Amino acid sequence: MKRFLTTLLKITMLGCLILMNPGCAKRNGPVSPIPHQIHNFEDSSQTIHVQMGDIFNLRLDSNPTTGYQWEFGAPLDEKIIRLMKTQFQSKTSPIPLTGQGGKETWSFKALQKGETLIILHYLRPWENNKKPVQIKEFKIIIH
Numbered sequence: 001m002k003r004f005l006t007t008l009l010k011i012t013m014l015g016c017l018i019l020m021n022p023g024c025a026k027r028n029g030p031v032s033p034i035p036h037q038i039h040n041f042e043d044s045s046q047t048i049h050v051q052m053g054d055i056f057n058l059r060l061d062s063n064p065t066t067g068y069q070w071e072f073g074a075p076l077d078e079k080i081i082r083l084m085k086t087q088f089q090s091k092t093s094p095i096p097l098t099g100q101g102g103k104e105t106w107s108f109k110a111l112q113k114g115e116t117l118i119i120l121h122y123l124r125p126w127e128n129n130k131k132p133v134q135i136k137e138f139k140i141i142i143h
Helices: 002-020
Strands: 038-041 048-050 055-062 069-072 081-090 102-110 114-123 134-142
Touching (some): 038 048, 055 114, 069 102, 102 114, 102 134
Parallel strands (some): 038 055, 048 134
16 A cells, blocks of 8 residues: 555656646647736826837826817827827716816827827817917837
8 A cells, every 4th residue: 555655646746747847738829928018107297118019098187078188289100109099087977077077098009119209289179279278298218
């Protein structure tokens, strides 16, 4: 009986060693690459550093119920970054209520290494000859 238990223990230990060795273990399907990170930024006075392939969000105070909205103040360098989506989230309600502010999130993807500026203006689009009430300039460096 003792000999049987010793043999069983050796076989179990050998099996564990084989499974722990990455060269011997069988992989099920392709190896997933490390996912790119998602970054959130609100402060336009800080330079934003991201890696190529990362998604980054610019979060801006906004109140679309007053007619104001964020728009590009200059064309986007689409060779370096791409706008993925914009979304507004009110502070307390899933549905924007008149006069209630919140955060507008602009999501971008870093496409290639380089530097660029994202310039955003907060304005009422139909007021053609008025200056924006806010201007945000985000300096982006992609590594």
